[in-house]
Amino acid sequence: MKKVIVTLLVAMVTLMFTTAAFSTGVASLRGDKELTAPADENPMRKQVITQGGVERSYKIQPPMIPHKIDKETINLKTNTCMKCHSEKTFEEKKAPKAGDSHYVTRDGKVLETVSSRRYFCNQCHAPQLDASPIVENKFEGAK
Structure with a gap:
């Protein structure tokens, strides 16, 4: 009985070390950093202005933001996006x-102002950046 247990333990330890030695094929986006180490600060990417907007890849895709938003403020008290995109100002601001x-609650009630569910614009709408993709993307939307 002791022989069987010792043999199993030796086999398990050998298997563990063999697996660890050959498992170097996975690369992390964090590079060589330990999981518990703080991440590097993201470099500020240049926002790109796209004249005429950005074509959507699929029917219900939220529109991309074709202008810079680095000076815009969206917090609990202020949403500067609505200076131009509100029902009252969009025509004047073109x-x-x-x-x-964006003006409807989850219960279907129509509001005068933007619903709290849609208040933080950059949760769905993203600006264009001058950056290479982190991973290859072969997505093609339906035309």
Whole structure:
């Protein structure tokens, strides 16, 4: 019985070390940093202005932001996006109006101002950046 247990233990230890020796094929986006080490600060990427907007890849994709937003403020008290994109100002500012769905609560009640569910614009809408993709993307939307 002792022989069997010792043999199993030796086999398990050998298997552990063999597996660890050959498992170097996976690369992390963090590089060689330990998981518990603090991440590097993200470099500031240059925002790109796209005249005429950005073509959508699929029918219900939220529109991309075709202008710089680095000076915009979106917090609990202020949403400067609405200076141009609100129902009251979009025509004067020649900007697209925030969609009607942005003024509806989850219970279907229509509001005068943007719903709290849609208040933080950059959760769905993203600016264009001058940056290479982290991973290859072969997605093609339906035309």
